[in-house]
Amino acid sequence: MASSKNEKGKKVIIVGGGLVGALNACFLAKRGFQVEVYERRPDIRTQEVVKGRSINLALSCRGREALRAVGLEEKITGEGIPMFARMIHNLDGSKKSIPYGKRDQSIMSVDRRHLNELLLSAAEKYDNVTLHFNHKITRCDFEKPQATFLREDEGTTVEVPGDLIMGCDGAYSSVRQQLMKTTRFDFSQEYIPHGYLELSIPANKQNEYAMELNYLHIWPRNTFMMIALPNPDKTFVGTLFMPFKIFDSIKTNDDLMKFFKDKFPDSIPLMGEEALKESYFRVKALPLVSIKCSPYHVSDKAVLMGDAAHAMVPFYGQGMNCGFEDCLVFDGIMTKYKNDFSKVLPEYTDTRNIDAKAMCDLAMYNYIEMRESVNSKMFLLRKHVDNMLNWLMPNTWVPLYTTVSFTRIRYHQCISNRQWQDKVLKNTLWGSVYAAIIGGAFALRRTGVTMETIADVGKDLINNIFLKA
Amino acid sequence: MASSKNEKGKKVIIVGGGLVGALNACFLAKRGFQVEVYERRPDIRTQEVVKGRSINLALSCRGREALRAVGLEEKITGEGIPMFARMIHNLDGSKKSIPYGKRDQSIMSVDRRHLNELLLSAAEKYDNVTLHFNHKITRCDFEKPQATFLREDEGTTVEVPGDLIMGCDGAYSSVRQQLMKTTRFDFSQEYIPHGYLELSIPANKQNEYAMELNYLHIWPRNTFMMIALPNPDKTFVGTLFMPFKIFDSIKTNDDLMKFFKDKFPDSIPLMGEEALKESYFRVKALPLVSIKCSPYHVSDKAVLMGDAAHAMVPFYGQGMNCGFEDCLVFDGIMTKYKNDFSKVLPEYTDTRNIDAKAMCDLAMYNYIEMRESVNSKMFLLRKHVDNMLNWLMPNTWVPLYTTVSFTRIRYHQCISNRQWQDKVLKNTLWGSVYAAIIGGAFALRRTGVTMETIADVGKDLINNIFLKA
Structure with missing residues (x-):
């Protein structure tokens, strides 16, 4: 006993x-x-x-x-x-950072x-x-x-x-x-259609970090993405997350370079072409x-x-x-x-x-969210709204990412907390959208845009910033 | 090859x-x-x-x-x-039948x-x-x-x-x-909390079926139920579906008889007290x-x-x-x-x-639905509404049970078909409920019943008749 x-x-x-x-x-x-x-x-x-x-x-x-x-x-x-923010790498080479939480949270x-x-x-x-x-x-x-x-x-x-x-x-x-x-x-x-494969970003010629240090770097490309995390030895570990279909379609060095030039052009000089080829084909993508x-x-x-x-x-x-x-x-x-x-x-x-x-x-x-929503203006708007409300009501309005990563609030309560926030925002926003529709309907009457269309657009936009999980 | x-x-x-x-x-x-x-x-x-x-x-x-x-x-x-209908056995011994489909469908x-x-x-x-x-x-x-x-x-x-x-x-x-x-x-x-156990209902003293023949007999008791199907040899096979907790709580013949007298009194003379005891304790309830x-x-x-x-x-x-x-x-x-x-x-x-x-x-x-909703007036109302609409639009409005059991419409389409029906009814009914609320609000103003209460009651009633799956 x-x-x-x-x-x-x-x-x-x-x-x-x-x-x-x-x-x-x-x-x-x-x-x-x-x-x-x-x-x-x-x-x-x-x-x-x-x-x-x-x-x-x-x-x-x-x-x-x-x-x-x-x-x-x-x-x-x-x-x-420590990583204080995501660093988003856009296709055109531009970058923007999105903090994980408050200034001191990493x-x-x-x-x-x-x-x-x-x-x-x-x-x-x-x-x-x-x-x-x-x-x-x-x-x-x-x-x-x-x-x-x-x-x-x-x-x-x-x-x-x-x-x-x-x-x-x-x-x-x-x-x-x-x-x-x-x-x-x-x-x-449950397996997802995506697999992952790791790639390395070495220190640069000056033996310094090749990218900004205190960030989790993300290359979001909607249906797939790459991320990179810093190591103490001045390298980054990159991870490519893609559907196996895409992994399988890349068969030769030429396929690979074409793909990277199309999708992650700024990462090629960081990794080095030869090293990229070598590490991409050395191992198989693993399931998740x-x-x-x-x-x-x-x-x-x-x-x-x-x-x-x-x-x-x-x-x-x-x-x-x-x-x-x-x-x-x-x-x-x-x-x-x-x-x-x-x-x-x-x-x-x-x-x-x-x-x-x-x-x-x-x-x-x-x-x-990581591969898709971070690209969206509505996602950023929601972050701003969350941050503002959090500043106004620090104990009442805590954003989802913060509750998950920077508190020990029980995970299931993180979800219900977010659902409550969604409900509050939805009710508030729908009120505004409908007011806008009614206000704007007369103006648009002759343009062929129906009220249903406007409502649908509003719905799409708003749904984009609520928890789908 | x-x-x-x-x-x-x-x-x-x-x-x-x-x-x-x-x-x-x-x-x-x-x-x-x-x-x-x-x-x-x-x-x-x-x-x-x-x-x-x-x-x-x-x-x-x-x-x-x-x-x-x-x-x-x-x-x-x-x-x-053939079984043309469910036969519902109420606690007071009364029975009512609910057809599975049209007169000739079994x-x-x-x-x-x-x-x-x-x-x-x-x-x-x-x-x-x-x-x-x-x-x-x-x-x-x-x-x-x-x-x-x-x-x-x-x-x-x-x-x-x-x-x-x-x-x-x-x-x-x-x-x-x-x-x-x-x-x-x-x-x-995924296991459900219920297990099942089979019991037999023998032919009666006149060597005839002890209950109405062409029915699937159901004793719905909300959190558990018993059913019985006829055999050609004039017996019925009964199956008790209950949470394992209830099965485990019945340890002695006295426990069993008390439980059956409380919950399925009309079935005891059909099974026979001794046979019931014997078959209940002979095997363990099996998982589902x-x-x-x-x-x-x-x-x-x-x-x-x-x-x-x-x-x-x-x-x-x-x-x-x-x-x-x-x-x-x-x-x-x-x-x-x-x-x-x-x-x-x-x-x-x-x-x-x-x-x-x-x-x-x-x-x-x-x-x-089987153990709970068949007891509910709203469930029966929905059956009536479905049957009426099916009679009006035989090719358009086909009830869920009918599509599943009497057609080869693909199962996933049976669900989307029902979801469409739910949507139509919901919109129609909500319109009526709100009309009733607005109409009735003045009359109820002094009774202390708030409009929210009425809306909640309406919601509960209506939710009861839509697919929860």
């Missing part, structure tokens, strides 16, 4: 030594649990090249608060690069691998944490609970009994697959998936966290932040119920599921 | 010998393919008792047309029992097992069909394609190469699980799942059909009908592209996916 052992005798098996797994190890170690982390890959701290996932991430409020709780915030932000570009290494080393500093690499999970017995691992380097099998299995093994989680075999597990995975599931737990024996529970498309920069906040929310519930898993796990599902699902939806919404 | 062999030399491996698998065998045999059906269970025609799935099904237009195409309609409808109660047996025997009559029982699929190689089966009776493994793998292996499809490992496969499974996925195919090598592609909750009685219509739609595309799988399979996904998903949504909508 939950209360029959003290925490020192209790063992948590964390499956996955990525960002969320390593951070969870710190949280649980602080609570006195015996923590064993099992990671499928070799120790990235000993590797030259690490495959897979995007190299740069944007750390914001939720992630920072979770790091702060285990004493790691300063160390990690000290090595990141999101932080951090290197995924370096962050993961820091977290693993931080976890390892606790006496009660052990890290096991090259361990691939093959089976979970949720009754005992017990996890079985294949040591891929030795070909041997290890059975690990414990008190809690924590699945932090990412979007393609094996723990979740085992959980799907239990009864009445809701699950969805949105995953939701429920419940996150099995009785008092197992729980899913991070991408294993809620993979999202990367367009809000909240994947890692949401995963880190998972650890913090879980930790809060652990305090509330004095580490009693039988109470903690159900409440974790109850409170966190609605928020993680909301964030998956918001990320999907921003998938359109 | 698709054109290098004629159909006589081509082999289709059908995984699953249930309703859809057996019907597909007939369709493909007619086209000249060599058809091999592999079923996990033993041959139900040789079994005494068959486990699992609900015993009675409601066959309607789509299923009948598919059966007609392989010459089986008359044989099967000849053994079914859905047909058929026995699942008997239907499956007929279809298997019909398939076996073709020289080019072989049936293999006790074969559990363990692996699909979609490249070749090739399917691997475990002969559960002998413990041996069989590798079966072919030209097409057809996954007709039900809601928990193994073929679909293999397909999920391919890239960018969208999938969702809604499954959607996309695409249905892998290149020109494999395709999913029936519940494997789109399991739905049973509340519209379309699970089997939709599965049978799958076969018919597929057959039509086979004709169009002269059996060229490389063209047939992508078009099958493109056309069928939108319809099957729409039907899953409609089934979920009827989950509320």
